[in-house]
Amino acid sequence: MSQVANTLSLYEKAGEAADSIRERISDLPDIAVVLGSGLGILVDQLTDRVIIPYSTIPHFPIPSVEGHAGRFVVGRIGQTGTSVIMLQGRFHHYEGLDLETVTFPIRVLRRLDLRSLILTAATGAIHPDLGPGSLICISDHLNLIGANPLRGRNDERFGPRFPDMSRVYSQRYRSIAAEVANELGIVLHNGVYACLPGPSYETPAEIRMLRTLGADVVGMSTVPEAIVARHCGIEVAAFALATNFAAGVTESTISHEEGVEEGRKAGPALGRIIKGIVDRLVDAEGAPHTKRPRST
Ligand code: HPA
Numbered sequence: 001m002s003q004v005a006n007t008l009s010l011y012e013k014a015g016e017a018a019d020s021i022r023e024r025i026s027d028l029p030d031i032a033v034v035l036g037s038g039l040g041i042l043v044d045q046l047t048d049r050v051i052i053p054y055s056t057i058p059h060f061p062i063p064s065v066e067g068h069a070g071r072f073v074v075g076r077i078g079q080t081g082t083s084v085i086m087l088q089g090r091f092h093h094y095e096g097l098d099l100e101t102v103t104f105p106i107r108v109l110r111r112l113d114l115r116s117l118i119l120t121a122a123t124g125a126i127h128p129d130l131g132p133g134s135l136i137c138i139s140d141h142l143n144l145i146g147a148n149p150l151r152g153r154n155d156e157r158f159g160p161r162f163p164d165m166s167r168v169y170s171q172r173y174r175s176i177a178a179e180v181a182n183e184l185g186i187v188l189h190n191g192v193y194a195c196l197p198g199p200s201y202e203t204p205a206e207i208r209m210l211r212t213l214g215a216d217v218v219g220m221s222t223v224p225e226a227i228v229a230r231h232c233g234i235e236v237a238a239f240a241l242a243t244n245f246a247a248g249v250t251e252s253t254i255s256h257e258e259g260v261e262e263g264r265k266a267g268p269a270l271g272r273i274i275k276g277i278v279d280r281l282v283d284a285e286g287a288p289h290t291k292r293p294r295s296t
Contacts, residue, residue: 028114045271107228115233119222120274124242125246137191149224186272193217203247
């Protein structure tokens with residue numbers, strides 16, 4: 001990286017990364033989807049795929065977790081052939097990265113003029129009704145990571161110093177998701193996501209605490225990305241897949257490998273919901289309903 005690049009602001013770095021993506025795709029995507037652990041197979045539903053490894057994009061960190069390939073996959077989806085950008089591989093605080101780095105891809109999406117984001121994540125089920133394989137539409141979150149991605153100097157070009165978080169997860173998207181799931185005959189729960197830093201899973205006492213605090217599922221991602229997306233005016237939907245019962249909910253212990261496997265099994269159902277949402281967000285003529293300014 002050049003010395004000049006090091007003096008760039010976050011806004012400029014995200015802009016350079018966005019330019020590098022823009023050069024490689026024919027038209028700008030309307031909707032972005034971040035794929036959680038084991039959910040990478042959702043890229044299989046894209047046609048006319050363009051693959052852009054993170055390693056080829058300026059200022060991008062490289063993910064270190066197995067099951068996270070580290071690339072953008074741009075392609076078309078659903079009946080309307082909407083252009084979608086999928087992030088196969090995300091960054092986590094537990095990798096030793098600060099939250100500004102973890103959420104860099106979201107800033108890049110903003111610099112690509114994206115206004116619509118679907119986040120997905122593997123989670124542990126705190127609520128006893130959400131067994132492994134359950135799909136949950138996230139209604140709200142508890143940020144217990146011990147940090148905030150917006151900490152530090154605020155750049156007004158992204159958003160305000162003190163952004164409102166009363167409605168992080170779009171009611172409009174949640175209603176569409178419920179309708180789509182209902183039509184497809186897929187059970188979609190609602191729930192509150194508690195975000196912890198990890199990487200160790202929680203203890204049973206911690207899970208009892210989280211349940212008392214009102215959490216239904218627990219994970220180590222999603223929340224920093226949702227906060228940054230809302231800060232810069234992106235509308236957000238987030239889906240959790242319960243890959244295991246959280247510690248102490250049942251007698252069983254927790255393994256990452258089993259979670260990845262559970263993601264493989266439930267991935268197609270989540271993929272169908274996402275495809276249905278994309279079709280609803282884009283009308284028959286292909287015009288996005290995503291409030292994106294057509295030029296910036
Ligand atoms: N805890 C935290 N994160 C997780 C879990 C869990 O039980 N399962 C999948 N991600």
